[in-house]
Amino acid sequence: MIPTDLHDYIESGVSILIGTRSDRLLPECCRGLGARVENGGSELTVFVPAATACHTLVNLRANGRVAVCFARAADHRSVQVKGQVLAIEDATDEDRPVVLRYRIALAEAWGVIGIPPRITLRMTHWPCQAIRLRVDALFNQTPGPGAGAALAAPASSVSG
């Protein structure tokens, strides 16, 4: 379950990194372009551009194991969600504003750290696939001591 105080953070212009693996345990990663907290935080939808997420989508369709890292550029504040895919669908016209808003917010956030918005806005962003996942665990991933500590998961779990 994603705590309420993290909903805005996850839906803001933070970087979204998506980790998956094949059935042979070969890892894969790509960027997400927007996220939406669902069902009060027990589920999450992340959007990935179809053009750059083919390996990721193959993995998710095969086994559904997914890690999603949300990292803020300005201060490296990071959290990681571990989960299981519930559905993968084409993003709809209703989803599109989420992706477009995210794109602008990311360009602003990266602009603060010196990346010209023009470059950020060149990232291919549509069409997207919407990956809906069940949130199994949440971890602090800000670099430094305490990285990997569970935020909303069994206390014994460690990640990051």
Place this chain on the structure above:
Amino acid sequence: MTINLKDLAPCFQGIAPSLIATCGLDGEPNVTYLSQVYYVDESHVALSCQFFNKTRRNVDENPYATVVLYHPVTFEGWRLCLRFLRSEVEGPLFDTMAVRIQVIASHTGMTGVFRLLSADVYEVISVEALEGLLLPADPVLDAQPNLLPSGPLTEIRGVQVISERITRAQDLDFLLTDALTALDELLGFSHSMVLLLDECSDRLVAIATRGYGSKGIGGEVPIGHGLIGTVAEHRRMVRVAGMRVELRYGRAIRGRVEECGEADRLAPEIPLPGLPDAQAQLALPLLAGERLLGVLVVESRDPLCFDEWDEAFLQILGNQIAMGIDRMQSMDEDAGDLDAASAPQARTARSGRPSSAAQPAESFQPAAVDQPAGTLQPAGAAGGAASAPGRSTASAPGRSVAPSPEKAARARTKGRARPLAHRSFVYYPGDESIFVDDEYLIRNVPAKILWRILGQYQDEGRTDFSNRELRLDPFLGLPPIRDNLESRLILLRKRLAEKCPEVRLVSRGRGRLGLEVESSIEMLERGSP
């Protein structure tokens, strides 16, 4: 099309963070940012391990990883499939990565808290471009600026010219000034500085700068502090691109250390040397054999300003400059020996003076309390020089003389701003500092040199002095070998030129200097010795 890792050099500078995905044997993937991927060779890269984190634990179980690299300017992406091979905890690769991390740790006050545990080496199984990552470029909006022509021919010509200037230089001041000027004019390094080591105090002192106006001279850096001090300590070149990215990462860790109640492990942040908004810095040790002479620093606001080629030819230039410094210092000391040989009485006095054995050697700490913002550590802070004007325990009456009419007339014909008619020098024996008109001027040995010279000018009207008599003067307490007298005089000249141009020290041939005074001066001594 085969992609060579070497062609992705800008991606390995640590400017644009990379992504890494790993997976444990339990099948749970993990994904995170990487601050930097290090190029090792055409088929290997290295990742730094500062914390034994999930990424590292995963590759211990399952050695495969996928990394996405981004070009820091165009944001093109490449996907690298990696296999973890080994962790190195010593050796050249580890040392190179460790010293770079130490620089960031030092600047963010985390020396000893944030450090390299291992250099983790991975085999690169495949490299592929991320097709479709970017929309087609707009021919106008996305056009890349034309870069200045550069390359081996330009730089080799620059090396040649600088080498000639160094060879021809007749004194240390010209050598360093010419070298930094040539770095700017011929090679485009518009912000540079040379700091020389004071072996007595284990501090580096900025003796020549380019691109900072008149500021920065006299700035100090303790060995082991920040970029410059770390380079000196390890005698190893360090290049940091994307300084802002690195510092932000370091500050994130610092924030976590504070949140975890361990703030007492942290030291204050150390400002960047020189440009407060520098994006790329390259510092290299100036060595004569194994002996550290100083550090050469170049910096830029362009994060991609320096690359491996810059490292290579700046190393050549650094060696040339170091040889020049060593030659100047040897010539200076040889001249002193010749002078002394022709005056056996004086030589006896020097070698036999009680202070040389019983008194610790004087430290070379010309302070800089008024240097560029966010720059080298002001030495005055430690010695209390900055607070000296507040003291008012005058213990000696002032002495005052007026300039001769000829000197005053000469001053009027200089065509520059009218000099001040009167200058008041105050010496504080407690911290061996001098203030001029209540403004800090200089301290330690250069201060005592000035005090001695001004005193003799006031008392006897002397305007000619020799290096030899300074070396023999027990009041100055110069060490018997490697006294850095020439460096101290350069510093004194430059500080006078900046703070009190009416009083000048000029060279009158090898081993001789003259005093020129264009105002009346007053000398006061305050505070307890």
